[in-house]
Amino acid sequence: MAVRKAVVPGTFDPITSGHLEIIERAHAVFDELVVGVASSWSKRGTGTLFTLEERCELAKEATAHLKGVQVLPFEGMLIDFVRGQDAQAIVKGLRAMTDFENEFQMAAINWRLDAQVETMFIMASPDHMYLSSSAVKEIAHLQGPLFGLVPANVEEPLRMKYS
Numbered sequence: 001m002a003v004r005k006a007v008v009p010g011t012f013d014p015i016t017s018g019h020l021e022i023i024e025r026a027h028a029v030f031d032e033l034v035v036g037v038a039s040s041w042s043k044r045g046t047g048t049l050f051t052l053e054e055r056c057e058l059a060k061e062a063t064a065h066l067k068g069v070q071v072l073p074f075e076g077m078l079i080d081f082v083r084g085q086d087a088q089a090i091v092k093g094l095r096a097m098t099d100f101e102n103e104f105q106m107a108a109i110n111w112r113l114d115a116q117v118e119t120m121f122i123m124a125s126p127d128h129m130y131l132s133s134s135a136v137k138e139i140a141h142l143q144g145p146l147f148g149l150v151p152a153n154v155e156e157p158l159r160m161k162y163s
Contacts, residue, residue: 006089009036018128022093039075062151
């Protein structure tokens with residue numbers, strides 16, 4: 001039987017409890033999972049709070065309890081990264097209709113580029129539907145509580161960025 005392998009891509013700036021939930025749920029479906037940490041060319045104008053290396057390290061620490069999960073950085077087109085990993089699917093989390101519209105368009109483009117790679121969506125649980133890296137960064141900047149919003153290993157590095 002073939003190994004079922006998927007890529008969960010994102011900027012993960014920083015990885016949140018919502019991201020981790022999607023990764024854990026995808027882990028239950030696939031034999032192997034690659035968390036692809038994007039260099040984030042689309043956010044270069046605003047930049048990322050954490051470097052690519054920092055984002056990868058935080059994601060590795062947060063997913064260390066999951067056997068068969070690998071965290072890798074990538075640049076360029078997602079579909080090329082997915083092919084390079086010999087993965088059959090891309091897994092994306094959805095929170096709201098605005099996520100759906102954007103992700104639906106990206107899924108259609110990826111299908112056009114390689115119809116052999118499926119895009120699968122996992123709906124965020126109600127506990128995490130409101131959660132985004134941007135909201136977490138704003139809360140951290142304002143010295144608000146982060147418990148439950150980010151994995152335990154992320155809280156201190158996030159606080160340090162705003163101290």
